[in-house]
Every structure is written in C-alpha cells, then in structure tokens.
Amino acid sequence: MSAADLITSPPAREPARHSNLTRVVIYGLLLLFAFVYLIPLVVMVMTSLKPLDEVTGGNMFALPHHLTFDPWVQAWGEARIGVSDTAGIAGYFWNSIKMVVPAVAISTMLGALNGYVLTKWRFPGHKLVFGMMLFACFIPFQSVIIPMAVILGYLGEIGNSLIDATGYAFGFGNPTVNLVIVHVIYGLGFTTLFFRNYYEAFPTELVKAAQIDGASFFQIFRRILLPNSTPIIIVTVIYQFTNIWNDFLFGSTFAAGDSSPMTVALNNLVNTSTGIVEYNVNMAAAIIAAGPTLFVYIVGGRYFVRGLMAGAVKG
Numbered sequence: 001m002s003a004a005d006l007i008t009s010p011p012a013r014e015p016a017r018h019s020n021l022t023r024v025v026i027y028g029l030l031l032l033f034a035f036v037y038l039i040p041l042v043v044m045v046m047t048s049l050k051p052l053d054e055v056t057g058g059n060m061f062a063l064p065h066h067l068t069f070d071p072w073v074q075a076w077g078e079a080r081i082g083v084s085d086t087a088g089i090a091g092y093f094w095n096s097i098k099m100v101v102p103a104v105a106i107s108t109m110l111g112a113l114n115g116y117v118l119t120k121w122r123f124p125g126h127k128l129v130f131g132m133m134l135f136a137c138f139i140p141f142q143s144v145i146i147p148m149a150v151i152l153g154y155l156g157e158i159g160n161s162l163i164d165a166t167g168y169a170f171g172f173g174n175p176t177v178n179l180v181i182v183h184v185i186y187g188l189g190f191t192t193l194f195f196r197n198y199y200e201a202f203p204t205e206l207v208k209a210a211q212i213d214g215a216s217f218f219q220i221f222r223r224i225l226l227p228n229s230t231p232i233i234i235v236t237v238i239y240q241f242t243n244i245w246n247d248f249l250f251g252s253t254f255a256a257g258d259s260s261p262m263t264v265a266l267n268n269l270v271n272t273s274t275g276i277v278e279y280n281v282n283m284a285a286a287i288i289a290a291g292p293t294l295f296v297y298i299v300g301g302r303y304f305v306r307g308l309m310a311g312a313v314k315g
Contacts, residue, residue, distance in 0.1 A: 048284035055279045071280035081268050092265035099176050103183040104240045111191020119199040120207045136189035141249050152178045175259035183244045191236050198232040234303040242293050262289050
C-alpha cells in the first residue's frame, strides 16, 4: 500500500463496544421508572373493581376475585359527600367542566392576543409590561386569596344590585363565574409567556406584508397567526386545563356546597368520617377525577413538547 493510499483512505470505524449495553441499561431504567410510576394507578384500578370485603381482607395487589363495577356507580351517583349529601360526585364533576372550559378558552385567547401585541405590535414599554406579567407567574396562590376575595365581594354586591334592578345577576357573584375569573387572571401570565415566546420566532415579514395589503389588527391575528399557532395552543390548553382542574385552594376558598368543583368534592368524600370507609368507592372517585386530565394528555400529549420547543430556537 502506497503512502498516498494511507493518506486518502478513511480510518476504519471501530464498532461501538458498549452500544448494546448502554441500550439495555437505558431501557431497563425506563421500564423500572414506568413500573414504579404505574403501581399506584394499578392499585387504584384493582381496588375500585373489588367488593369492600376483598379490599379490607385481602392483598391490595391481588386481582379481584369477584369483579364488580358497583363502586363506580356509587362514586358517581350515590356516594356521601361530606355529612349529608348523598348524590355522588356527578354534580361536582359538571361544576368543574363548567368552570374549566370557559377559563381555559378565555385565558388561552387573551394570552394569544397578548403575545401577538408584545411581539408584532411593539409599543414603548412593552418589555416592562411583559416583565410584570412574567413576574405574576411567580406569585404564590396564597398571597392573592385576600385581594381576590375583596374583588369578588365587590362583584357580588354588583350582582345583588342588578338583581334588585333587573331581576338577574348576569353572573356577578356566581361561584362558578368567580372561579373562572380567578383562574383566568392567575393563568394569564403563563399563557402570555407561552404565546409571546412562540410568536417571537414567527416571521414578522408576513405581518408587515399583511399590513401593506390593508389587513387590520384582528384580521392579521385571525388569518395569519392563529392558523399557525396549533402547537402552542395545545400546550396552553393542556397546561391550563391541568392546573385549573386540579386546583383545590381556590375551589375550596371561593366556592362552597353544591357549587364546589370536583377536587373539593373528592376531598370531602375521602375525609367523610361517618360510617365505614369505602376504599373501593374512594378509588373509583379518584380515577373519575383524574380521567379528564388523562384524556387531554392522551389526545394532545404528542404535541406538548413539540409546541414548547417551537419557539425556543430561532432560525
């Protein structure tokens, strides 16, 4: 072999000695973590499908000997919530739906508008405004309870005045409306952050071209930005839906009785001290409470990381 051949020929590749071992270790750890993570869910499902005597007198990891769906029926429509309510969690489930859907929709739309203005319609002090909204993301729940209570109290007084004048409160003072207002205000900082970072990487030239063609503020937003915002909309909906649905502090503070959301009802069900503790019913209620968030993640989960990373790198 000549010297020229030695110079021009590429070096021989050595086979990766540890590639198979590394792959086995990685998949082994992933399977271990998945197993540990799924154990509570498996125990909950199996417990909810057992009669109470099997739950109290058997092994929690044992499969049900007598499969039954009665605990699910009781949790939905017959379980005792608190001291006297025996209507199950069905009504509270729909309370959460009526609260979550408008709160997520309004906060997502307002966050998209804020992100649009802060990136494509810059104004003097826009960085200060964004910084203040970003700061709002780090305010703990507990510190806003008293100011929120005062504001909602004023809204309740307005509702009472409207009832005296017109016979209708128009939602003022309604516990569900109050919770929607609270979650929209508290979530606005996060939704603005998501959309602002996403629109920062969106081509400004398209917006300027639309302005030259005579498109208005809302026409540009509706016809150019929104159709290209599906990934970040999914991220925001999943994030807001999960936070609002799982909220307990605001729900227990600003709603009571039949107007309480699902999390408050679940807490009252589990902590009911009258009679025998029906673990199978409690587990069924907990799975029902977790069902909507699980459904949202299954439907839009693959877009979650993609949407978060969409505005992270500028080309």
